[in-house]
Amino acid sequence: MKSDTHADLKVRNLTLLSESELGTLATLEVTNWQEIKGGSFKESLDAWQSGPSEQILGLGFLLKNNPVGMTLFKRPPLSPSWACANAATIHGLKISLPLQGRRLGHSAFELAVGQLKKEWPEIATLMLAVDADNASALAVYRGFGMIDSGPVFEGPDGAEHRFEISFLP
């Protein structure tokens, strides 16, 4: 995998992954600290499988056909209470631990937003919450040009930022 670059990353709706690919995704790991921040791969897959399909969109990221990450989007009424009615929220963006730090997080987020627009074209805004001490996630969202509230909200794990970006022209 050493010669792979973030440019090779692909996104796919989780409904299109094979049982074996979903099984691989469930075995991927992040650190214990990161599990607190964004859940484990297994927890995110369980949330996707148990959620109403029209309100939760699961995406997998593949590098040379190998699953290496995932994320979820939610929309009302499943979204958190702070999200606007016409917004989707992103949850638990994750890259497998051995592959972190190679710009895959940046690429995955870009791919996920592109796929969100295709899958749920009526969504006008993307919103998210992230803990103030989650430096790598903050870098991904800021790098994309999302509007940052700053660490002004009190979340379940302390100060959190909320980010949003409009898809309207």
Ligand SMILES: CC(C)(COP(=O)(O)OP(=O)(O)OC[C@H]1O[C@@H](n2cnc3c(N)ncnc32)[C@H](O)[C@@H]1OP(=O)(O)O)[C@@H](O)C(=O)NCCC(=O)NCCS
């Ligand atoms: C957030 C996450 C997806 C980023 O994935 P990644 O592949 O490591 O990200 P990238 O390599 O694209 O790097 C993103 C930025 O984080 C920085 N970074 C990576 N590891 C870091 C660390 N341990 N501390 C501080 N910054 C770090 C990189 O330098 C880069 O910053 P830059 O754009 O200013 O150069 C990954 O850390 C992850 O899976 N986290 C666990 C789940 C999570 O917290 N998700 C977010 C929930 S809101």
